Amino acid sequence: MVDLERVLDEAGLTNPSVREYVAHWAGVTGAERVEVVSAADDARLIQEALDDGELLPAGEGRYYSRSFYKDTARAEERTIVATSDEADKGIYNNWKPAAEMKPKLIELMTGASAGKTMYVIPYLMAPQGSPLERFAAGVELTDNRNVVLQMIRMARVGVEFINDLGDSFVRAVHVTGDLANLGQGTPDDKRYFVTVADERTILHFGSSYGGNALLGKIAHGLRQGAYDGWKNGFLVEQFMLLGITDKETGAKYNICGGFPSASGKTNLAMTLAPDALGDRYYVEFYGDDIAWLWVGEDGKLYGMNPEYGVFGVAKDTNEKTNPTAIDSIVPGTGAIFTNVAYNTKTQEVWWEGRGDKPTDLDGWTDWKGDVIADRTGDEVDAPWAHPNSRFTTTLANVPNVAGDFEDPAGVEIHGIIFGGRTRDREPLVRAINDVAEGVYDGLTLGAEATAAADGLEGVLRYDPMSMRPFMSYSEADYAAHWLEVIGRATTKPIFAHVNWFQRGEDGRFLWPGYRENLRPLVWLMQYKNGEVSGVETPVGVIPAREELNLEGLDEQALADLDTVLTIDVERWQQEMGHREKHLAQFDGLPEAIWEAHRRVEDALNQA
Ligand code: OXD
Numbered sequence: 001m002v003d004l005e006r007v008l009d010e011a012g013l014t015n016p017s018v019r020e021y022v023a024h025w026a027g028v029t030g031a032e033r034v035e036v037v038s039a040a041d042d043a044r045l046i047q048e049a050l051d052d053g054e055l056l057p058a059g060e061g062r063y064y065s066r067s068f069y070k071d072t073a074r075a076e077e078r079t080i081v082a083t084s085d086e087a088d089k090g091i092y093n094n095w096k097p098a099a100e101m102k103p104k105l106i107e108l109m110t111g112a113s114a115g116k117t118m119y120v121i122p123y124l125m126a127p128q129g130s131p132l133e134r135f136a137a138g139v140e141l142t143d144n145r146n147v148v149l150q151m152i153r154m155a156r157v158g159v160e161f162i163n164d165l166g167d168s169f170v171r172a173v174h175v176t177g178d179l180a181n182l183g184q185g186t187p188d189d190k191r192y193f194v195t196v197a198d199e200r201t202i203l204h205f206g207s208s209y210g211g212n213a214l215l216g217k218i219a220h221g222l223r224q225g226a227y228d229g230w231k232n233g234f235l236v237e238q239f240m241l242l243g244i245t246d247k248e249t250g251a252k253y254n255i256c257g258g259f260p261s262a263s264g265k266t267n268l269a270m271t272l273a274p275d276a277l278g279d280r281y282y283v284e285f286y287g288d289d290i291a292w293l294w295v296g297e298d299g300k301l302y303g304m305n306p307e308y309g310v311f312g313v314a315k316d317t318n319e320k321t322n323p324t325a326i327d328s329i330v331p332g333t334g335a336i337f338t339n340v341a342y343n344t345k346t347q348e349v350w351w352e353g354r355g356d357k358p359t360d361l362d363g364w365t366d367w368k369g370d371v372i373a374d375r376t377g378d379e380v381d382a383p384w385a386h387p388n389s390r391f392t393t394t395l396a397n398v399p400n401v402a403g404d405f406e407d408p409a410g411v412e413i414h415g416i417i418f419g420g421r422t423r424d425r426e427p428l429v430r431a432i433n434d435v436a437e438g439v440y441d442g443l444t445l446g447a448e449a450t451a452a453a454d455g456l457e458g459v460l461r462y463d464p465m466s467m468r469p470f471m472s473y474s475e476a477d478y479a480a481h482w483l484e485v486i487g488r489a490t491t492k493p494i495f496a497h498v499n500w501f502q503r504g505e506d507g508r509f510l511w512p513g514y515r516e517n518l519r520p521l522v523w524l525m526q527y528k529n530g531e532v533s534g535v536e537t538p539v540g541v542i543p544a545r546e547e548l549n550l551e552g553l554d555e556q557a558l559a560d561l562d563t564v565l566t567i568d569v570e571r572w573q574q575e576m577g578h579r580e581k582h583l584a585q586f587d588g589l590p591e592a593i594w595e596a597h598r599r600v601e602d603a604l605n606q607a
């Protein structure tokens with residue numbers, strides 16, 4: 001073991017609490033070397049990873065990596081929120097006593113980094129100077145270099161972010177473990193991903209992939225953040241955040257919102273105005289996955305994206321679905337691709353939905369590294385890329401990133417939207433004026449079960465506020481916290497529910513989606529400003545057809561528009577029964593939420 005004091009001195013790591021923490025875990029994990037990293041080390045670490053074959057070049061200034069084939073996604077069933085207070089137990093947070101989990105993790109981690117380097121990653125999940133800065137600092141310890149490279153893209157990294165913060169940092173320990181012998185997905189699964197929320201300590205063992213391993217992002221940026229927000233008066237949500245500037249009036253509107261997975265959140269976050277509206281509206285990108293929201297001293301609601309990069313799902317990302325993403329991963333961006341298909345001869349990458357499948361198989365390997373041309377039998381049709389394959393790129397690479405994305409003051413939030421994936425019932429957009437009804441709408445957010453074969457067609461898998469896998473305390477307290485924070489704002493955002501996925505009887509999508517989604521969002525802001533009045537329905541206010549800006553919208557969409565702007569009362573009444581059961585799971589849910597539920601139910605019964 002090298003002289004730790006000297007390593008920390010040389011790195012300029014002066015915070016005594018951090019030094020003590022590093023020394024403690026270096027001892028537990030038995031790492032052979034310790035290295036403190038900052039963003040400036042990126043080029044050197046990339047070169048080391050290329051030299052070791054851990055990364056492969058994917059064209060100029062882009063890189064390719066593969067994870068272990070049984071380690072390709074977050075493992076929700078192995079993810080636990082632990083505290084010392086059983087009152088923190090919820091339906092979704094997989095709560096366990098801290099006193100039970102900590103010894104397990106310490107045992108798993110003991111000596112588990114022997115022979116490896118332990119990288120010390122001081123990071124900040126906020127622009128420096130943010131009012132939430134003290135909740136945003138962390139120090140991840142990891143024995144995996146690729147995790148360091150990903151973290152440098154996804155967070156602000158360097159000792160300067162933590163030296164002056166005393167003990168106010170999240171302790172985030174990541175140990176990869178022996179991936180080939182962890183029994184992933186079996187009864188003998190050895191992995192554990194634990195957030196000890198009331199100790200601000202994250203202990204993740206047994207993966208080197210995504211949210212299991214980049215601890216700033218989900219474990220801290222969502223789970224720990226949400227717990228801290230609950231105790232300290234702010235909200236932490238799996239929300240995208242975008243800004244719309246009306247070039248004619250100069251007004252700027254910022255909208256954030258939650259979408260269950262596979263409901264197009266990243267595509268919406270990075271959207272551009274449709275061509276016909278491009279002269280008037282400019283859309284800016286703030287974030288595709290996480291927003292922290294707080295009430296400022298002026299009584300307005302503010303929001304910011306705590307991340308510094310995008311860890312986007314590659315599948316179906318192309319010039320039509322998300323041209324902005326494609327532009328943000330071009331040569332020279334430093335983007336890292338994980339688990340997509342890779343051509344060993346041309347260094348190209350490809351994934352399902354990227355465009356036409358290459359017809360010349362020469363050099364192509366799939367996400368596991370197997371040669372595509374050697375495939376036989378059933379393998380021939382197997383996807384080339386893993387469905388959860390990803391690209392990682394920094395925010396600054398996104399062409400329409402907002403000019404003020406680094407402003408510590410954050411931006412005022414004018415609208416909060418929830419968007420599921422619903423084949424009928426949910427109109428294109430419905431505005432919700434009442435705060436409790438807005439929160440109620442978020443709590444009953446869901447995406448349709450995809451397995452029609454289960455007889456579940458039309459039934460939602462509820463995903464409250466799209467936070468189901470990231471809840472860190474009880475849902476009843478979560479609802480009360482939302483009511484308290486938004487209730488405190490004297491200038492309130494408007495809520496809305498959006499749905500881009502209504503289908504016709506023939507199964508086709510009735511709304512073209514993608515860039516056209518700006519139209520209902522513009523309507524929502526006009527409605528909030530009193531410029532249009534919409535049509536009242538039992539479940540909110542929907543646009544009158546003529547209130548939407550329809551310039552340049554294609555003929556088919558115009559023909560289908562009346563259908564996407566209607567409420568199917570009968571289907572809604574059915575849904576209310578499912579909602580009641582869903583909400584009844586949450587003991588102690590605030591009465592205001594039940595009242596909102598009953599108001600909507602009564603309005604439907606009178607319709
Ligand atoms: C997720 C992610 O797992 O954003 O939700 O990576």
Ligand code: MN
Pocket residue numbers: 238289
């Ligand atoms: Mn996410």
